Structure formats: C-alpha cells, structure tokens
Amino acid sequence: MIIEGKGLTKSFGGLTAVKKVDFHLNKGEIVGLIGPNGAGKTTLFNLVSGVYHPEEGTLSFNGMEITSLKSFEICRLGIARTFQIVRPFLKMSCLENVLIGIIGRGDQREGRKAKGEEARKLLKFVGLEGHEKNSANNLTLIEKKRLEVARALATQPRLLLLDEVLAGLNPSEILQALELIEVIRTQLKMTLFWIEHVMGAIMKASDRIIVLDQGEKIKEGRPEEVVNDSKVIEAYLGESDA
C-alpha cells in the first residue's frame, strides 16, 4: 500500500464535504475517483495533498503518518498533483514553471544548469518543446494542463493526483492526454489517483474505481462492477420511480 486514508472527515461550516472515507492505493495502481458534482472528490484530493487537514481520520503514505503535514512537506515525500481549475504560474515562463517543481524537491546538490536541462527534458516529455520561454498565460487549455503535469512530475512524485485532466478538452485532445497518462504509467511506473468525469476514458484506464456521493464512499471495485451497481446509477441519475 502506497497511501491509505482511514475515516477521513472534512466539513465546511454545516456541510460535510467528506464523511468517514476509507481508501487506499497499491503501488503501481491506477485508481479512478468518480462521483456526481459536489461529491467531495476534490476535497479528498485537497486532504491528501495537505491543502486542507481532516477533522477526523488519518492519512499514511508508505506507512508514514502524514495527516497533519503541510502541502510542501507532503509534496517532498512524493505526492504531487494537478488542479481541477488549472493553476500554472501564469506570469512565469513554461521553463520557470517546471523549475519551481524541481526547486521544490529541496535538493541543494544539483547545479543550476542541470536543473535547467531537466526542466527542458520534462517540457519535451509532456509535448511542450519550443514553449520554454513562452509565458504560461499564452498557452491553450490543454497546454496549460500539460504544463501542470510537467511541474508535478518535476517534483519526482511516487503518487500523482490528477484532478480532471480531461475536462474541457475536445475528443482528439483527450486521446493525446490519455497517451501521455499511459506513458507516465508505463515509463515512470507511477501510482495514479485520478478524478474524471469522462467515464469511457477512466473506466478503460483504471484498475479500480472509488465512487463518492455526498461525501461518502458508496462503492469501490473493478470498473465493470461499478458501472452496473444500482447505488452508483442512483447517485448519478437519481432515484428510480419504479
């Protein structure tokens, strides 16, 4: 088990966004996290990445308790993420965006030149070659998403949290993005925890699916088990009248 959450609860005012959720990911797995809007998916990601801290429950990464660690500490342990609404550093160049991820590792031994080289390689890896000096602000949506992936990879994570990387992309862009994710999985052998609304894509790619509804985990299992589950269908389509 690379990461494990037990009884995670987080509320905002009167609203409980995540309610007593247990989950885990095994090394090398791709796990999809799905659920209707407002189900608490992104909140769960924010708990794992330390943006929020749970009121109840514990999180452990590689057997180490990380429940109360700060975002940057969690990142340095090996958990990186992308954001549902993209958050590249808009007023910085693409190269500088990736450099932040490299600097974020906190390794003082590497020279400046080596870091620049590595950042260039990562930009090439995600398909942004030639955009090094371009301001992140000038990128298209899919390019911004690629840049975020490059920045996340630059921190050398062992677990990557992808928050709706396919949202807002057209069908051909979705295929490109899926190719990239496949390469990340096979070449970099990374564990992926992945929120997505594009069902076809996530069902095909995931080893396991976790379904959240109104903050609670309502189903977990192999993709084909999940799609035929009555509770899941109900959560998405509403209660049947029959």
Added chain:
Amino acid sequence: MDNKKLWISFAFIILALFPPLFLSQYWLHVMIISLFYVMMASSWNLIAGFTGQVSFAHAAFSGVGAYTSGMLTVYLGLPPWLGILIGMGVAALLGFGLGYLCIRMGGIYLSLTTLGFSEILRIIITNEDQWTRGTMGLQVPGFFVEYSKTSYYYLFLIVTILLLIVIYKIIHSEMGLTFRAVLNDEVAASSSGINTVRVRVLAFAISSAMAGLAGGFYGHYLMLITPDVPSLGQMFLVLAMAVIGGMGSFAGPIVGSFVLEILSEYIRIYGEYHVLLFGLIALAMARFAPEGVVGILGKKWRREWA
C-alpha cells in the same frame, strides 16, 4: 545578465560619476536623496512586487535603521558604518518577526498590520524623547570629518549600486523564482514543494534589512533624524515611486524614484501637497497601468531590464 545589459548598466554607472562636476550643491542634495529613495523603493518592490506582500512598514524599518545607528553613534560613540550594520541587523530581526506574524494574513490584513506597526513605532520614537529627542530630532555624527556633498554623493552611489546588484541577483536566483511563484499562486507553489511560509518571511526580512541600511545612511547624511523618517508620509512616497515607476520590474522603482524626487522639488512651493498628488497618480497607475512608466515605455525595453 547578458552582454548588452552589462554594457548599458556600465554606461549608466559611468554617467552617474559626473554629476558632482557640474551640479549645484542643491541639486547634488536632490541626487543623494533620490539615491536613498532608489534603495527604499527597490527593496520595497522586492516584497510588494515580487511576493505580493504590500507592506506599509518599509519606512518604519528605515527608521529602525536610522535610529539604531543614530543612538549607537551618539550614546556609545560607535563609528557610523558599524552603527548602520547593527541597525540593518535589528531591522532584519524585526522584519523577520513582523513577517512571521503576518504569515496567515494576505492582502488588506497584512497591509493593516504593517500600518499599525509603523504608527506604533513612530509614536514610540516621538514619545521616548529622553533617548530619541522626539520631534526635536536626534543630532547624529556624519560619515566624513569634512562635510562634503560630493563625498556623500559617491558614498550613496556605491551603496545604491551594491544594493541593486544584490537585488538583481536575488530576482534572478532560485530564491527570486520562488518569490514569484508565491506571488502567482500560493497554493500551487506549496503543492509543488515550495515552503511558502519560509519564502514570505525570508523576503520580508531581507527587504526590511535593506530598508534599515538605507535609513542608516540617510540619517548619517542628514545628521538629524526626526520621526518623519519612519512616517507614513514617507511610506506613501516610496510606494508611489515603486508603483508609478513599475512594480515587479527591476528598473521600475529606480526610474520612479528619480522622477518623483526631482518632480517633488519643482512642486515643493505648493507645500506638502506633492504626496497627495503622487498618491492620486499612483492610484490611477495601479488601476490603469499596473506595469508603471517602465511598462508603458515598451515591453521589449522592459523585458531586457526586468
């Protein structure tokens, strides 16, 4: 820094060597004060323009530098350069403390807290007159045995250039990159492994130390320190210089300082209204041209100096 920039900087430095040969004593004084403001506005730009922390305590930190050095030289007989170094250290420590206090605050809350700090410091200095001489002003020794504006001009020029080199190095270092990342998006920076708290406090301490240094030299040049040094009027002048010149760029605050200081000499006859006028201009600039005069003067030119 590429060759072209290096030559341009070199040309400016050579040009800056000549003013004492032809300027009157009065205009030489204006140049020295301008250099002081260059130090103030450029170092304020480091926190406000590069990490997005709009602090109103910058003039207060220059006051910390000026009074620390002033009192050490007057009461303990320390030489001014040592007094200034200690003053800079005290400003750095206070900056570290205030920066730490403001960690969880952003935007308007940080500004209000620093505003409060600034006023408290001014009131303490005004009231503790057995040490600070209050509004009467503290008479402090100068740098040179024989008073000469030319000597002061070169002293200020050297210190300003050194300070600007340090600021340039910081902006273009990894530290500067993390400053900008925090300004751009604190959550994203933190999620990329950047210790944003450390970055912000560090920026605050460095910038405060620079204000302390500038204030120290200012005091030993004027040889009379009053609570006007750490006043909010002074603060708003520095703010206007950075904003009008162009925040977040290297050249902006330098240009802004010279332009506004020289301009304020011309409109001095109308009283202290120049701060009000500059405030209004700064407000309009912040709204309509956030990149300042330097930004307006052409993106290409700006990029080469930023």
